[in-house]
Amino acid sequence: MTLERAVAAVQRADAPPEELIVIDQPTGLGPAAARNRGSHRARGDILVFVDADVEVHEDSLTRIRSAFDRDPNLAAVFGSYDDDPDVDGVISDFRNLLHHHVHQQNAGYATTFWAGLGAIRRDVFLEAGGFDEERFTCSSIEDIELGSRLHAGGSKLLLDPRIQGKHLKDWTLASMTKTDLIYRGVPWLRLVLERRSRPTALNLGWRHRVSSGASLLLLVGLMRRSSRLVVAMSAFLVALDWPFYKLLFRRRGLRLVAAAIPLHVIHRLTAVAAVPLALAGHVLAKRRARQRS
Numbered sequence: 142m143t144l145e146r147a148v149a150a151v152q153r154a155d156a157p158p159e160e161l162i163v164i165d166q167p168t169g170l171g172p173a174a175a176r177n178r179g180s181h182r183a184r185g186d187i188l189v190f191v192d193a194d195v196e197v198h199e200d201s202l203t204r205i206r207s208a209f210d211r212d213p214n215l216a217a218v219f220g221s222y223d224d225d226p227d228v229d230g231v232i233s234d235f236r237n238l239l240h241h242h243v244h245q246q247n248a249g250y251a252t253t254f255w256a257g258l259g260a261i262r263r264d265v266f267l268e269a270g271g272f273d274e275e276r277f278t279c280s281s282i283e284d285i286e287l288g289s290r291l292h293a294g295g296s297k298l299l300l301d302p303r304i305q306g307k308h309l310k311d312w313t314l315a316s317m318t319k320t321d322l323i324y325r326g327v328p329w330l331r332l333v334l335e336r337r338s339r340p341t342a343l344n345l346g347w348r349h350r351v352s353s354g355a356s357l358l359l360l361v362g363l364m365r366r367s368s369r370l371v372v373a374m375s376a377f378l379v380a381l382d383w384p385f386y387k388l389l390f391r392r393r394g395l396r397l398v399a400a401a402i403p404l405h406v407i408h409r410l411t412a413v414a415a416v417p418l419a420l421a422g423h424v425l426a427k428r429r430a431r432q433r434s
Contacts, residue, residue: 143194143309150196150306155203159185173272173283176256180266188263190256190284195306197258198223204304205260216296217288219259220304221245224392231400233312234393239408242385244302251300254288258306265296281324286332293336314404318411326415327422334423349412352381356409378406 144163151161162182164175172192180188187209191197201220208218221244226237244255254261256272269291277283288298355374362370379386379402389397 143196146196146309147191147193150198151191151202153199154197154201155199156206158189158202169278171274171278171283172256172280173277174274176283177271177274180263180271183263186263187260188266189260190258191306192257194309195222195257196227196309197306198304201258201304201306204301208299208301208304209260209262212297212299214297215262215299216265216291217254217259217261218299218301218304219251219255219257220300220306221302222257222308223305224388225307227307227309228311230311231397232314232317232404233310234397235389235401235404236312236317237308237310238389238392239385239405240308242388244300246384248300248302251298252289252292254284254291254298255300256284256287257308258304259284261291265291269294277328279324282328282332285329289332289336289338314407317404318407321408321411322415322418326412327419330415330419331423331426334419348381349409352378352405353409353412355381356406357413359406360410375402378402 148161148163151157160183162179164179166172166175170178176190187205189202189205204220205218209215222237222241224238224241226234228234228237269287272283272287274283277286292298355378359371359374359378362368362374382405385405386398386401389401
């Protein structure tokens with residue numbers, strides 16, 4: 142169990158919290174509902190959310206306090222996984238370090254939120270209605286949706302990548318693909334379509350879009366057995382994401398870099414596959430809404 146490690150890390154952190162609320166999710170209670178329950182029980186001014194598989198660094202809570210002390214107008218702040226994943230294995234290393242890299246590259250004011258290790262002023266959270274537990278009954282983009290809602294309402298959100306925690310999750314290829322497609326890609330794009338926004342944050346930035354297109358061309362090259370196209374797109378993808386591959390080499394060596402190139406292509410192609418699914422879901426939802434009206 143990772144929960145014990147997550148709780149112990151919070152307890153031994155510098156300047157530990159005034160209260161620690163652990164919500165043991167019963168069957169049928171999703172993370173959004175669980176976090177809402179804990180928030181209503183809390184008495185402090187700042188709500189700090191930590192996933193059950195995240196081991197916070199000792200200075201994380203101090204950094205969160207400092208962020209709110211420095212800026213009384215700050216509504217929320219969130220951090221990043223660290224660059225030393227706990228679980229050994231190529232896929233877990235790739236997926237956790239990818240998350241770390243994306244957050245490290247997007248420091249500053251944000252249009253989204255991350256509940257893996259993030260904090261919100263309690264009055265702002267309650268006024269916004271908390272996480273949308275009716276829409277998100279399982280782990281999905283409930284934190285992204287909340288951040289988008291807060292940003293649209295004029296709240297100031299900050300990504301401070303110095304606030305870090307160690308991810309304890311063991312990823313497999315199946316769980317990575319399912320999460321990226323079903324639980325993140327499709328609902329995130331549907332949210333974009335519903336709100337008619339033009340997001341550029343985190344995984345929806347221009348670099349991600351360009352590399353997704355290049356990954357699709359790489360797949361076309363493989364299907365057509367065009368070695369020239371395959372080599373060209375492979376070289377382009379490595380050059381485009383060179384900072385990420387340097388991180389992988391520094392942390393785990395050449396073996397992970399070699400494995401990460403096809404894994405990264407799969408990750409990007411999953412994002413491409415999410416587009417038609419999200420469009421179809423959006424059209425069907427609008428049609429049902431018209432029929433009910």
